[in-house]
Amino acid sequence: DTEVTQTPKHLVMGMTNKKSLKCEQHMGHRAMYWYKQKAKKPPELMFVYSYEKLSINESVPSRFSPECPNSSLLNLHLHALQPEDSALYLCASSQGWTGGNEQFFGPGTRLTVL
Amino acid sequence: KQEVTQIPAALSVPEGENLVLNCSFTDSAIYNLQWFRQDPGKGLTSLLLIQSSQREQTSGRLNASLDKSSGRSTLYIAASQPGDSATYLCAVRPRQAGTALIFGKGTTLSVSS
Numbered sequence: 001d002t003e004v005t006q007t008p009k010h011l012v013m014g015m016t017n018k019k020s021l022k023c024e025q026h027m028g029h030r031a032m033y034w035y036k037q038k039a040k041k042p043p044e045l046m047f048v049y050s051y052e053k054l055s056i057n058e059s060v061p062s063r064f065s066p067e068c069p070n071s072s073l074l075n076l077h078l079h080a081l082q083p084e085d086s087a088l089y090l091c092a093s094s095q096g097w098t099g100g101n102e103q104f105f106g107p108g109t110r111l112t113v114l
Numbered sequence: 115k116q117e118v119t120q121i122p123a124a125l126s127v128p129e130g131e132n133l134v135l136n137c138s139f140t141d142s143a144i145y146n147l148q149w150f151r152q153d154p155g156k157g158l159t160s161l162l163l164i165q166s167s168q169r170e171q172t173s174g175r176l177n178a179s180l181d182k183s184s185g186r187s188t189l190y191i192a193a194s195q196p197g198d199s200a201t202y203l204c205a206v207r208p209r210q211a212g213t214a215l216i217f218g219k220g221t222t223l224s225v226s227s
Binding site: 056 | 145146148150155156157158159160163165166203205207212214215217218
């Protein structure tokens, strides 16, 4: 099973709302990632978790709050977002964070902030 | 700083044609290079992974090559089909600590029947 699942598929939220994105993998991978992708642009790394600990935060605003409750699950908590945060949010996982491990991506959550 | 460039940005071909997508990168200190396919509004599907010690990888009608010393990779698609229409992204994993995948901007392929 080489599948990364993400829920919800679509999310529309107001600037005062609090919502969460969820990502799950059952491949035994110990590294998980959040990427943000704007239209017609390549994905940009937001966060990396390795063995459930935050390894990289690419200077992401605090209105995005990641959480890794266990090795299979990765959440992204959203609060007080701006319209410019509207994008496709992609989750990925790999066997490990260091070295040449293949990354597997989920289908993404399409987020619209009104 | 590692930069990844993909040429061309867009490509239209008739069905059945063989085609080559190009990817170049500025720093040869990489662990690997990965080719992805992305359909509109969807996630990324990993097509091929080439480790830095490898020269090429094949999967079905796809063949990817890597020339690390010159900073180039090509994705060859044989006998293209309309179902191959998508955006193809290449990404390198630098050896520099604290970095993740660096993506090119992609090549959008359209195969007409």
